[in-house]
Amino acid sequence: MDFSHLVSLFPVFLFLLILLYISYRVQRTSEEARSKNFAKDYFIGGRTLGGFVLAMTTVATYSSVSTFVGGPGVAWQIGYGWLYMAIVQVVVVFLVMGVFGKKISLVARDIDAVTVIDILRARYKSDSLCNLAAIFIVAFFCATMVAQFVGAAKLFEAVTGYSYVTGLTLFGIIVIIYTTIGGFKGVAITDAICAIAMIVGMSILFYCMLDKAGGYGAIMNHIRTNDPAMLEPLSRGKMPISLYISQWLLVGVCTLALPQSIVRSISYKDTRSLRNAIIIGTVVIGAMTLIATWVGVLSKGILTNPSLAAYGGSVDNITPRTIVSVMSPFWAGVTIIGPIAATISTVSSLLLTSSSSIIKDIYMRALEKNGKTLSNKGIQKFSMAATILLGFGIYFIAIAPPSVIWKINMFAFGGLETAFFWVMIFGLFWHKANGTGALWAMFGGVVAYCTTMALHIRLFSLHQIVIGIGASLIFFFIGNAIGREPDDDVKKLFFPDKFGDD
Amino acid sequence: MKRSEKFRRANHEAKVTCFATLAVIVFWILAGFGLSGLDIDLFDTPIWVLGGCIGTWLFAVVVAFWLAEHVIQDVDLQEEDAARVRAAEQKGGSR
Secondary structure, X not given: OOHHHHHHHHHHHHHHHHHHHHHHHHHHHOHHHHHHOHHHHHHHHHHOEOHHHHHHHHHHHHOOHHHHHHHHHHHHHHOHHHHHHHHHHHHXXXXXXXXXXXXXXXXXXXXXXXXXXXXXXXXXXXXXXXXXXXXXXXXXXXXXXXHHHHHHHHHHHHHHOOOHHHXXXXXXXXXXXXXXXXXXXHHHHHHHHHHHHHHHHXXXXXXXXXXXXXXXXXXXXXXXXXXXXXXXXXXXXXXXXXXXXXHHHHOOHHHHHOHHHHXXXXXXXXXXXXXXXXXXXXXXXXXXXXXXXXXXXXXXXOOOOOOHHHHOOOHHHHHHHHHHHHOXXXXXXXXXHHHHHHHHHHHHHHHHHHHHHHHHHHHHHHHHHXXXXXXXXXXXXXXXXXXXXXXXXXXXXXXXXXXXXXXXXXXXHHHXXXXXXXXXXXXXXXXXXXXXXXXXXXXXXXXXXXXXXXXXXXXXXXXXXXXXXXXXXHHHHHHHHHOOOXXXXXXXXXXXXXXOOX | OOHHHHHHHHHHHHHHHHHHHHHHHHHHHHHHHXXXXXXXXXXXXXXXXXXXXXXXXXXXXXXXXXXXXXXXXXXXXXXXXXXXXXXXXXXXXXX
């Protein structure tokens, strides 16, 4: 076996073992909490997250392989306009925490909510809505998880020389195991370590790139001479205003609605933690986005052929080829910990939220309606089984990979945003919003979004998220007019400021 | 603090957060597109890149800090757990 291959494998392998160990430790220390209330510990960490971990898990879950592979690849093509667009993501942390964090946390404790759907159920009292929400979560999350695995495995193959399936098996199996045993707290803590790895990995790449190319000035000179469009915000047509507006919605404002971010708002231990997380999270997400995407722009100075065809015809090849060009196998191995960490931190969070939807939101609810309950031990068995089985399902799908990562991710991304945006906002802030409105908004919006995405229909050259969110809004009002007003107990629970304290 | 007061406060904080986001958007436009007309380079980089990218990030951090320290108020969340337990006991454990 080629020694250089082994050398590039070693850092990643060590990193994964550390995460596995941490999850094991979390499982050991959680034994008591799990014996009392398994669901609460496993799915929401007992609501004990501190500010730093809360910030890092929110950022790590949100940042995916596209932040580190697809995104920088597009930046190589387009230039600083792509960085300018990517930076809109700095609002993502304070937006979800400032708008939803407090209110959701207050309600969640009143009803002992463990999932986002628990909150929807208490608010809208509609099993149809909750089942639909669970289906969308599982379906879209599965698509996202496959895309993540594909991206990371391809990167792994390109950098280490080991086969796609080898890389996929290595980190795929390990993330499935550590998610299953660690639960929410395990995922949150490993996420925090992954976030640090992401920044460190890309910083090393940044440094090596500048070193290899003869300095920042040299690269900028090269860009100025060979592709000056990269220095303009509109990139001479490649980065139109309509795309900026679309991205402000897709990866900016509408991220408010992502259930994987909202669930983290339920998990913190006190408002001091929330406030700390807002600051830390904003610092980190900005730093991560800047470093990763700037690397992409500057890789123009390393991969100097202007044609993408020279690099395999896909933007996903840019980051791996840059890494291989500027680093020794060992440092390349260290650097790819970053993008792989981004992948597994996202997968671990989505996997756990998916299994919580299947077990708590669908299965346990179905049992409840038939007058049955699961024992604590039963919840443990089913939850862990669901996590591991779903995880392996994703792994097997990812072995025969679909096409471009970025598009797949965005399809699921926009779909989730469309499904939950108005349902959550009106649910928490408009006392007249009822279950019928919410159901229409969720279903109608997603159908409109997916249809127009599939048929490439656009409104004013804007991304279909505009159509999805717009349609969802209209459907909400129509459905709401048909449905009945929420019950008094719901109004008192969610709007005590209007309907009096108990 | 009464429950209604906590919720009123949370509504206020949500509203301010929305305005804060708007402020970041405006800054982003001015510091990026706004500066792109000037043909100036700083540290070998067009000034709109520094303003629109690094500038927006720093502005967002300031906004986040302001939200966390001056807008979002600490409330006792543990009270909510206790209230729920009391309510459950009153209703005889049914929900």
